[in-house]
Amino acid sequence: MMKNFIKKVVIVGGGTAGWIAAALLSKLMGNALTIELVESDAIGTIGVGEATIPPIRHLNEALGIDEADFMRETGATIKLAIKFEGWHRPGQDYFHAFGAVGQDFAFCPFHHFWLRAQQTNIHSELWDYNLNYQCIQANKFAPVSTKDPNLEVPYAYHFDASRYALYLRRYAEQRGVKRVEGMVEQVQRDTTSGDIAQLILKDGTVLAGDLFLDCSGLRGLLIHETLGTAFEDWSHWLPCDRAVAVPSEPLTAALAYTRSIAHPMGWQWRIPLQHRNGNGLVYSSRHCSDDEAAHQLLTQLDSTATDEPRLIRFTTGRRVENWRHNVVAIGLSSGFLEPLESTSIHLIQSAVVRLLKLFSRQRIEPATVAEYNRQSALELEQIRDFIILHYHANQRVNDPFWDELRHMKIPNSLAQKIHLFQQTGALFKTQDELFVESSWLQVLIGQGVVPQDYHPMADQVTEAQLRSLLNNMKKIKQAPLQQMLDYREFLARINNK
Numbered sequence: 001m002m003k004n005f006i007k008k009v010v011i012v013g014g015g016t017a018g019w020i021a022a023a024l025l026s027k028l029m030g031n032a033l034t035i036e037l038v039e040s041d042a043i044g045t046i047g048v049g050e051a052t053i054p055p056i057r058h059l060n061e062a063l064g065i066d067e068a069d070f071m072r073e074t075g076a077t078i079k080l081a082i083k084f085e086g087w088h089r090p091g092q093d094y095f096h097a098f099g100a101v102g103q104d105f106a107f108c109p110f111h112h113f114w115l116r117a118q119q120t121n122i123h124s125e126l127w128d129y130n131l132n133y134q135c136i137q138a139n140k141f142a143p144v145s146t147k148d149p150n151l152e153v154p155y156a157y158h159f160d161a162s163r164y165a166l167y168l169r170r171y172a173e174q175r176g177v178k179r180v181e182g183m184v185e186q187v188q189r190d191t192t193s194g195d196i197a198q199l200i201l202k203d204g205t206v207l208a209g210d211l212f213l214d215c216s217g218l219r220g221l222l223i224h225e226t227l228g229t230a231f232e233d234w235s236h237w238l239p240c241d242r243a244v245a246v247p248s249e250p251l252t253a254a255l256a257y258t259r260s261i262a263h264p265m266g267w268q269w270r271i272p273l274q275h276r277n278g279n280g281l282v283y284s285s286r287h288c289s290d291d292e293a294a295h296q297l298l299t300q301l302d303s304t305a306t307d308e309p310r311l312i313r314f315t316t317g318r319r320v321e322n323w324r325h326n327v328v329a330i331g332l333s334s335g336f337l338e339p340l341e342s343t344s345i346h347l348i349q350s351a352v353v354r355l356l357k358l359f360s361r362q363r364i365e366p367a368t369v370a371e372y373n374r375q376s377a378l379e380l381e382q383i384r385d386f387i388i389l390h391y392h393a394n395q396r397v398n399d400p401f402w403d404e405l406r407h408m409k410i411p412n413s414l415a416q417k418i419h420l421f422q423q424t425g426a427l428f429k430t431q432d433e434l435f436v437e438s439s440w441l442q443v444l445i446g447q448g449v450v451p452q453d454y455h456p457m458a459d460q461v462t463e464a465q466l467r468s469l470l471n472n473m474k475k476i477k478q479a480p481l482q483q484m485l486d487y488r489e490f491l492a493r494i495n496n497k
């Protein structure tokens with residue numbers, strides 16, 4: 001019988017990336033692998049990352065984690081949407097809510113009927129037909145069990161990522177993952193293959209392995225500092241390169257969404273957790289000094305700061321190869337877009353799942369590495385385009401930061417998507433794309449990109465039928481609210497379970 005070639009996996013880094021990788025690998029391949037994780041208390045973790053997107057629930061389900069227990073332990077709240085405040089122009093807000101907008105008819109997406117209605121003086125908000133938005137308006141929530149995707153309430157969490165990492169650490173250690181505390185000081189490579197052979201820690205401990213996961217954060221200790229893998233810089237499209245973050249007292253109002261507030265030189269997040277509010281200002285250092293950013297942040301909090309503001313520097317872009325030799329970069333070491341659509345923790349999850357799917361008992365095949373890198377690049381480029389859309393389609397005229405973004409040359413893939421939508425109202429998600437049509441629709445309309453036309457199939461109904469179709473759709477979307485709890489009551493029940 002063929003023996004497994006990869007018997008020992010060494011994970012460098014104990015941030016969210018390292019512990020998600022350790023938890024999933026130990027759960028799903030624990031019998032076949034020895035797993036060691038090294039992390040340095042002296043270096044610590046990046047310490048931010050509070051908002052997630054719905055697939056996080058698949059991760060927790062795959063791990064068999066109890067939702068109420070997880071929410072209590074990580075101070076989690078429910079996230080149904082992101083509210084973008086002033087992104088299109090100052091004073092105008094819109095939501096990117098998870099879940100379907102309306103319900104598609106045969107081959108004609110719902111929004112074409114809505115577009116026709118707007119041109120026929122039957123005015124309504126696009127978000128009237130989204131259940132998550134209705135939950136937010138009514139301040140209600142309950143997980144809905146349905147097979148109808150139009151009546152689902154897809155939700156994610158806001159949580160304390162450091163507590164989540166600790167939670168997963170306990171989980172992984174119970175499943176045999178060995179944690180080593182210490183600083184990696186030297187990395188030794190096999191002189192023939194160039195693969196990483198072993199790590200030497202400051203205290204002399206030697207960690208040898210067959211496969212190394214570089215979860216060492218932005219520095220990329222193995223993938224970059226050791227193997228020299230190049231970085232593709234995307235800061236000409238995504239120029240924010242700093243963030244200043246500070247926690248503040250928890251809010252009295254319970255909000256089930258992230259707030260993203262446009263500023264003259266970037267944007268501010270406000271994330272309500274159970275035990276605190278998370279706040280940060282993401283900005284471009286060409287347009288704002290660090291002192292000014294910290295001042296802006298501290299003067300625009302909803303509650304009293306509970307710590308000193310912390311500065312984080314980053315460059316948007318990606319590692320050209322996420323897998324090289326026997327090193328797979330996961331988390332910030334593999335690249336970083338920016339936190340606007342809360343995608344980084346998801347990208348960790350999807351990287352580990354991709355690795356698991358491509359795991360083989362044989363030697364590491366070049367074809368495996370190539371496929372891993374192809375999928376990783378495509379995934380990140382698709383998300384990149386979606387994030388650029390938020391910045392580019394703005395009418396914040398006379399703010400130099402926003403003027404530059406409005407006038408910049410965008411990737412062709414994004415330009416084509418916007419053009420098609422503007423001309424015809426047509427929207428297509430590309431293969432395996434994370435953000436589906438309803439996400440693109442809300443951000444396009446919210447950012448003021450309105451199609452000139454709608455699909456002729458939307459003309460197949462009379463004006464009276466169109467009016468009743470829209471009224472009925474709104475009622476259908478509002479009906480599940482009656483079975484739901486007040487959102488505060490939902491949180492209280494979770495804490496008492």
Ligand code: FAD
Pocket residue numbers: 012013014015016017018038039040041043044045046047048049050051052161182183184185215216217218221243245280312314330331332333339342343344345346
């Ligand atoms: P880190 O947390 O930096 O961990 C690196 C680990 O490597 C640490 O344990 C460190 O000790 C260890 N290490 C490094 N060098 C050595 C060494 N020599 N020896 C031993 N150990 C070493 N993501 C989201 O999904 N949602 C968000 O809302 C969100 N907000 C963000 C806001 C900002 C401003 C930023 C910058 C990021 C945000 N992210 C967000 C991204 C998120 O924080 C990260 O993706 C996530 O925390 C994973 O980080 P990591 O584990 O890759 O790196």
